[in-house]
Amino acid sequence: MAMAEEIGAEEFSAVVAQHRQQIFRFLLASTRDVDLAETLTQDCFLKAHRNWASFRGESSAMTWLMRIAINLQKDHWRNRRMQFWRHARANAVDLGEAGEWLPSGERSAEQQLLAQERVRQVGKAVEGLSERQRTVFLLRYVEEAELSEIARATGLSEGTVKAHLSRAVAKVRAELGGRR
């Protein structure tokens, strides 16, 4: 409680308003489960509020929050893998289905279908990645984070991040190549 007093309610509300959507998006893409992503997003901000005193400002608030979100997601899968994995899997949707949300823009119907097919292929490849590769890939290509930010958020070195990213992209490329 004493720690929580170190950030004012209004100040913390501003932090939540600024970063909540991005944290939710990352968790949604990682878990593919809307309800789970919402729960983990709430947990993330609750944890951030409780531990605000430990945020020393060495990285941006976003990177710090993202680190909390990554750890929560890891803990969730570790805790639920044995007991409720079936339930969790049943709620998760295919990441390729995100293609249905692709804005049509100025594309023709045929181009839109081709684009959706590409999104489906990328989604399929991302689902096949290891947990760490997927995290790094989503942070880089969905959240457009810099390598240094990804390294800080994941606690990995930049070299390791590059290696994971390279392997992830190779798998996506292979999936797209197999389509043709």
Added chain:
Amino acid sequence: MNSKEKVGEVNKIADEQDELNKALGEFRLSVHAWSEAAYSRTRTAVVLSPRRVWRQAIGWALGCVLVAGGASAGVWEHYQRQQEMRITAAHAAVQQRQAVQKQEQQTRQEKEDLPAKDDLLAKVDKDVSREVPAAMEPLGQLMAEDEAQ
């Protein structure tokens, strides 16, 4: 590999890279749109009225009472059966002990009575042996008359 082939290879790699970049961009747009839709969806919250809360509480309380009653009745029944069996076993043991004591008492009594019975029988035999000659006298006289004839 001649220069034309090299150019073709480079173009092919560039095309592949373009397609990859395009696919990654489209993937990002899709996830952003999906997330935005999920984030701004209407959420329904169920608010329980106080009456419903009370009804639920009463329901739970009754359920608990039923479960507790069922469980305690079972335990009580089991305890009663155990008690009955214990009492029956105790009765049987007392009866058995009494039967054994009775048997022992009878045996002891018989042993005690045995010398007195022997004395009585001996006395009877003695009395009978003394009386027999007198009792047999008429028969003896008859036998003597027959011999004389």
